[in-house]
Amino acid sequence: MRVLVPVKYVPDIQSDRRFDDDGRIVRTLAEGTLNELDEVAVEVALRLVEADTGVPREEHEVIALTIGPADADLALRKAYQLGVDYAVRVTDDAIIGSDYFATARLLSAATKALVADDRPIDAVVTGMAALDSLGSVVSTLLAAELEWPQLLLARSLQVSDGRARIERELDGVTEELTAPLPAVISVTDHIAAPRYPNFSSIVAARTKPIDVWDMSRLAIDAELVGQSAARTRVISAAPRPEKDPVIVHVDQGEGGKELADFLISRGLV
Template sequence: MKIVALVKYVPDATGDREFADDGTVDRDGADGILSELDEYAIEQALQVAENGDDVEVVALTLGPDDAADAIKKALQMGADAGVHVSDEQVHGSDALATSEILAAAIGKIGPDLVIAGMASTDGTMGVVPAMLAERLGWPGVTLASELSVDGDTVKIRRDGDSASQRIEATLPAVVSVTDQSGEARYPSMKGIMAAKKKPVDEWTLEDLGVDAGGVGLAAARTKVTETAPRPPKEAGKVVTDEDGSGATALTEFLVAGKYL
């Protein structure tokens, strides 16, 4: 059995993030990390591998040279191999183009199961897993809080506000997992050393047979028309109680802000 875990290299949310002149995220001007939500996808793929026989986990990413660090982290966690789709022509690709490229890569890898995070922490759209399922013609089961594989069937539990659903699909399938699916493991020293010897393939659009004219910023179906820096945080209001009026002032503040 072969599992593809989708991983994405994103700007670190704890740092300053800005937009480039073309309206895309400035990835060169910020430190990058593996998207936190994708760590749950890797973890679930590794758990399926640990509970099965002869299961290979392949980490797949799409992005510039720095995106190789996302693959590196996945390999350190325990993935067996990596595939990095790297091509300057994909810059500015929207979700539709991203799903087209990833679907082509998945088709070339030939997995039985694709596991993704519920969304990327930079775009937070959460639509790519469903798009991949449609392009591949596979069942798509999303937002899994629990995942298991039994023979040729993948089973998930999806937790809602008032109820949980149990859903099954026949492999091959695409699954997205939430941050409730289980804490992601930290790379061990053994895993870090072993990752250096694991294979990583690098593919271009030509390798995948994807037309460059249909992807990239020029082909994007959406366009950023304007950006503005986030306004600075305002200082909080201090409520004093020197004359016993503090409780009243605090209540008025909460009512005015519609907190009560």
């Protein structure tokens, strides 16, 4: 079985995140990381192939793929540490500024390029969101581009006999869905905890090869991606003004009353 995990290099959410003058998120090496939720997707992909014990592990393949500049190799190195078998970075100036729709087109084209490379894909497994933009829409758009069934926000996943079955929990409702493979599957952070890489895999990950593809590897019209194809344009991005200083009350028996008085005095109740 072969599983593709698209991963994203994002600013560390603990760091001071900001926009540049063109309204794009600033991603610098020192602060960047593999999107945490993508680590869960890598974990699920590894468990899928490890569970399929009828076939030796080396005949399975988990592929990590990212779209971004050379800095994004950091995300792929982390994926290698976790245990993926192959990594691809798609980098091209024409891609800069791609929106959700263009990103889905690029991922779809890259998936098809892998298949054409004699790497047929059984499933694409994605994280539920990227923690920098939280759009959570690329997975569904990718499924539509590939015309593969979508099984999204899985909190449990079983694969057998060429079908996948998931359970997903939405606001106030739990759904069970099934679909034939190949399919696009997104997973929540409740499905599995990512493994910790051991020392030898950290060392080995440093020298594993990363294939770098440009647009010539993808059967896609350059007009359909990048800034010029973006359907929305940021016209202003500004940090919010600092709030008023925090009022701190140290409870000496009246803390609850102080809290209630704060709400009442501000007209909040």
